[in-house]
Amino acid sequence: MSRAPRSAAARRNWGDDESGTSILHVDMDAFYASVELVRRPALRGLPVVVGGGQRSVVLAATYEARAFGVNSAMPMAQALRACPQAVVVAPDHHAYHAVSQGVMDVLRSVTAVVEQVSIDEAFLDVAGARRRMGPPTTIAEHIRTQVRQRFSVTCSVGVAATKFVAKLCSEHAKPDGMLLVPKEATVAFLRTLPVGALWGVGERTEQALARWGVRTVAEIADLDVATLQQMVGKAHGAHLHDLAWGRDPRPVHPGHEEKSIGAETTFEADVADLAVVEAKALELADTCAARLRRAGVVGRTVSVKVRTSDFRTLSRSHTLVSPTDVGREVFLVARRLLAGVDLRGLPVRLIGVRVEALSRAQDVPRQPTLDEAVDGPGRREAEVAVDEVRARFGRQAIGPATTAPGSRLSVSHVR
DNA sequence: TCTGGGGTCCTCACACCA
DNA sequence: TCTGTGGTGTGAGGACCC
Numbered sequence: 001m002s003r004a005p006r007s008a009a010a011r012r013n014w015g016d017d018e019s020g021t022s023i024l025h026v027d028m029d030a031f032y033a034s035v036e037l038v039r040r041p042a043l044r045g046l047p048v049v050v051g052g053g054q055r056s057v058v059l060a061a062t063y064e065a066r067a068f069g070v071n072s073a074m075p076m077a078q079a080l081r082a083c084p085q086a087v088v089v090a091p092d093h094h095a096y097h098a099v100s101q102g103v104m105d106v107l108r109s110v111t112a113v114v115e116q117v118s119i120d121e122a123f124l125d126v127a128g129a130r131r132r133m134g135p136p137t138t139i140a141e142h143i144r145t146q147v148r149q150r151f152s153v154t155c156s157v158g159v160a161a162t163k164f165v166a167k168l169c170s171e172h173a174k175p176d177g178m179l180l181v182p183k184e185a186t187v188a189f190l191r192t193l194p195v196g197a198l199w200g201v202g203e204r205t206e207q208a209l210a211r212w213g214v215r216t217v218a219e220i221a222d223l224d225v226a227t228l229q230q231m232v233g234k235a236h237g238a239h240l241h242d243l244a245w246g247r248d249p250r251p252v253h254p255g256h257e258e259k260s261i262g263a264e265t266t267f268e269a270d271v272a273d274l275a276v277v278e279a280k281a282l283e284l285a286d287t288c289a290a291r292l293r294r295a296g297v298v299g300r301t302v303s304v305k306v307r308t309s310d311f312r313t314l315s316r317s318h319t320l321v322s323p324t325d326v327g328r329e330v331f332l333v334a335r336r337l338l339a340g341v342d343l344r345g346l347p348v349r350l351i352g353v354r355v356e357a358l359s360r361a362q363d364v365p366r367q368p369t370l371d372e373a374v375d376g377p378g379r380r381e382a383e384v385a386v387d388e389v390r391a392r393f394g395r396q397a398i399g400p401a402t403t404a405p406g407s408r409l410s411v412s413h414v415r
Numbered sequence: 416t417c418t419g420g421g422g423t424c425c426t427c428a429c430a431c432c433a
Numbered sequence: 434t435c436t437g438t439g440g441t442g443t444g445a446g447g448a449c450c451c
Contacts, residue, residue, distance in 0.1 A: 078416065205448075251422050317443080319443065
């Protein structure tokens with residue numbers, strides 16, 4: 001589902017020396033769409049788009065749909081104009097997680113040094129698996145065969161000396177392929193690519209560089225660092241220069257600690273009634289807190305994000321004296337922050353609640369808050385009980401009265 | 416034309432403190 | 434007491450990634 005630009009010139013044989021290439025990047029091909037095709041074989045060969053309602057974007061598209069110009073992250077309405085005959089399938093994240101877990105198990109059977117980056121991609125360092133399983137490209141083919149046989153979906157694998165280059169390789173190997181770039185060929189490979197291929201160059205940076213006439217990775221590499229820093233900023237400039245020369249010392253990190261947990265939603269129609277926005281904030285705070293508890297973490301900073309009908313995005317945050325995983329506490333802060341946002345009289349398109357500055361719950365002694373004097377000491381216990389009810393009977397079984405179906409404040413949202 | 420949701424990281428401004 | 438400076442924490446917002 002990567003959106004990085006590719007180069008036809010980069011997709012060729014760069015040699016077969018695997019001695020310095022122990023990093024693999026495994027990337028599932030059109031992942032959500034592929035899983036849907038396994039579940040609904042009748043859709044094979046058709047342009048299939050996975051996404052939500054009219055105001056959502058494309059989450060994944062089959063290669064048949066991509067032939068019409070449909071891409072991930074494209075607004076749904078635009079995708080349907082480009083390909084009116086597309087079959088739209090609502091996402092089923094549970095199904096995708098199940099396949100993802102299976103694929104990650106395959107990867108961990110190769111080596112313990114697996115860094116899962118997202119639901120559909122991971123890095124592996126196979127240096128320690130060579131003796132047992134053979135050279136990296138043999139391991140890559142083993143992974144591709146296992147994934148295809150066990151889950152009926154395909155993946156592409158990049159093999160290189162660094163994470164960044166391995167990732168570019170898998171992009172250029174798509175779909176259902178493998179690309180090796182030997183260590184010595186790294187710089188030559190990178191020089192064939194447009195600037196947008198570099199990690200950290202999105203639309204804005206690309207435009208900024210184009211204003212200086214810089215359009216390729218080769219041009220970035222040939223600039224001196226100070227000039228590049230003048231164009232895009234100090235840290236960013238140094239980072240891009242390193243990447244352009246194939247310098248990426250980041251190791252493959254198994255395990256991952258979350259820095260924040262949040263939830264946000266776009267209303268199906270913009271909402272002018274602040275009470276409705278607050279009710280949604282309560283639901284989101286509740287969702288966040290439940291996820292904090294499930295992850296065994298607490299957070300100190302609560303932030304809210306509001307997008308108004310003119311697509312302006314505003315955020316406000318507040319840091320608490322002691323961290324929390326209680327939905328009521330998160331909501332009270334969120335509500336206060338929300339009240340301080342100047343909406344300029346515009347209706348709200350999106351509302352989000354996020355909890356940051358996380359630490360492990362077991363490391364933090366929990367302080368009773370002022371609210372507990374009002375709500376009673378059992379607030380957290382009550383929310384834990386709600387977690388248990390939901391675990392047994394589902395998410396919809398219990399929730400805040402204001403967001404219950406039939407409540408005036410209950411409104412539908414995109415997903 | 417119409418722009419999701421869940422994240423991370425960076426920059427800048429400002430307050431506070433030593 | 435005043436001023437300058439540097440470190441740190443906080444808050445807002447932008448850009449980017451999948």
